Amino acid sequence: MNILVIGTGYVGSTTAMVFAELGWQVTGLDTDAHKIKQLEQGLLHFYEPGLEALLRKHIQSGQIKFTTNKDLAIQSNDLIFICVGTPSRPDGSADMRYVKQVAEDIGQKMNGYKLVITKSTVPVGTQEQITAWIGAAQEQPYPFDVASNPEFLREGKAVLDALNPDRIIIGSNSKRATNLLQSLYQSVKCPVVITTPRTAELIKYASNAFLANKISFINELARLCDAIDVNVKEVSNGMGLDPRIGASFLQAGIGYGGSCFPKDVSALILTAKQNSIELSVLEKVVQVNQTQHAYLIDKTRERLGSLANKKIAILGLAFKPDTDDIREAPALRVIESLLSEQAQIMLYDPVAVLPNSAAYKAVTECSQLEEALQDADAVLMCTEWPIFRKIDWAQMKAVMNQPNVFDGRNMLDAQDMRALGYFYQGIGF
Ligand code: UDX
Numbered sequence: 001m002n003i004l005v006i007g008t009g010y011v012g013s014t015t016a017m018v019f020a021e022l023g024w025q026v027t028g029l030d031t032d033a034h035k036i037k038q039l040e041q042g043l044l045h046f047y048e049p050g051l052e053a054l055l056r057k058h059i060q061s062g063q064i065k066f067t068t069n070k071d072l073a074i075q076s077n078d079l080i081f082i083c084v085g086t087p088s089r090p091d092g093s094a095d096m097r098y099v100k101q102v103a104e105d106i107g108q109k110m111n112g113y114k115l116v117i118t119k120s121t122v123p124v125g126t127q128e129q130i131t132a133w134i135g136a137a138q139e140q141p142y143p144f145d146v147a148s149n150p151e152f153l154r155e156g157k158a159v160l161d162a163l164n165p166d167r168i169i170i171g172s173n174s175k176r177a178t179n180l181l182q183s184l185y186q187s188v189k190c191p192v193v194i195t196t197p198r199t200a201e202l203i204k205y206a207s208n209a210f211l212a213n214k215i216s217f218i219n220e221l222a223r224l225c226d227a228i229d230v231n232v233k234e235v236s237n238g239m240g241l242d243p244r245i246g247a248s249f250l251q252a253g254i255g256y257g258g259s260c261f262p263k264d265v266s267a268l269i270l271t272a273k274q275n276s277i278e279l280s281v282l283e284k285v286v287q288v289n290q291t292q293h294a295y296l297i298d299k300t301r302e303r304l305g306s307l308a309n310k311k312i313a314i315l316g317l318a319f320k321p322d323t324d325d326i327r328e329a330p331a332l333r334v335i336e337s338l339l340s341e342q343a344q345i346m347l348y349d350p351v352a353v354l355p356n357s358a359a360y361k362a363v364t365e366c367s368q369l370e371e372a373l374q375d376a377d378a379v380l381m382c383t384e385w386p387i388f389r390k391i392d393w394a395q396m397k398a399v400m401n402q403p404n405v406f407d408g409r410n411m412l413d414a415q416d417m418r419a420l421g422y423f424y425q426g427i428g429f
Pocket of ligand 1: 151252
């Protein structure tokens with residue numbers, strides 16, 4: 001089977017590389033000629049551990065190639081994965097214009113049976129829409145199917161997740177499409193759920209929303225833990241041992257970010273509203289997440305008083321470790337809040353950088369961690385990069401103006417920090 005992946009962004013690049021690794025012949029298509037040129041040279045335009053190595057391996061093996069020639073690409077491949085972006089509109093709905101464009105291109109250019117599959121998170125009902133768009137654009141009535149096969153990979157662990165999924169969801173109304181997708185994944189060992197396209201589309205949203213729910217639950221509970229002198233980390237450990245609850249996604253902090261959780265939770269709430277259903281639990285999940293960064297700032301202000309002209313070191317900008325992605329990163333909200341209080345910000349992240357925007361002009365981005373801590377009145381930990389655990393805090397105490405550490409990711413050992421003479425405050429302990 002020849003596979004075409006349309007859109008070489010995060011999901012598209014990973015999908016393309018993983019299918020090549022599974023032994024299929026893959027073509028990556030994008031309208032961005034610069035991106036395609038870079039990919040052809042073995043270079044990724046984002047940071048993802050292990051992915052560039054796979055890219056180079058399969059350029060060499062000849063399993064993967066890239067193109068901007070959409071007519072030829074559509075005509076010479078039978079399985080077409082749509083991996084173009086679905087950015088959020090101001091009302092939280094997904095902007096489907098790129099998906100529509102791709103569906104129309106496929107309809108116009110197809111020259112025989114095509115199986116078209118969505119991998120990116122798309123609103124419930126998209127499979128039906130794509131079917132209608134392709135049908136309306138067709139110049140000849142070639143047969144085609146449209147299926148949903150959502151992707152559950154995490155940034156920073158994309159290769160691992162995509163090669164070892166917990167489950168494969170196939171949303172399809174056609175036996176032919178289901179069989180093709182099953183043979184595509186034949187070498188992957190995990191449960192396969194075969195269902196309707198609508199169900200598959202909702203499984204993706206519901207999974208992300210449930211995980212966001214767990215995070216906001218523990219984050220709100222952490223506020224209570226602080227008030228009643230209980231350690232939230234121990235609460236999470238104790239709860240997580242119950243297999244019905246599970247230990248993951250119970251790490252309290254300054255909230256979730258990234259390209260998925262915030263967007264998907266809002267989109268699901270909107271879908272519910274459009275169907276006259278209120279997802280009130282999820283509305284609270286969003287509310288807790290939007291205020292969680294402020295909790296860290298409140299703690300800092302309680303200790304330092306006015307933050308005006310205080311030198312604050314921010315460690316970590318990316319929405320989580322092992323990525324340079326700053327979309328919806330809680331660190332951005334922390335920075336914006338501190339700027340509004342006229343604090344002096346020294347920022348260090350091993351990979352991520354601030355957008356080139358006037359809004360962040362007053363922030364000093366440091367290339368060395370020590371430079372960020374120099375004369376700091378407080379350190380705010382915003383991303384749990386593993387290298388931050390290895391900081392020599394005894395030495396840093398001499399570098400800082402005041403030994404205050406506010407750990408927005410609960411990543412340091414409170415006892416050790418306090419033993420070194422730091423004022424240390426986590427989220428919920
Ligand atoms: C998520 C889903 O995990 C993945 O299945 C889906 O396909 C895309 O969305 P991702 O956004 O890459 O993946 O990151 P994830 O590791 O899930 O973390 C999301 C956010 O939640 C991060 O900001 C992270 O810091 C935060 N988080 C996670 C917590 O605050 N506490 C936790 O216990 C876990």
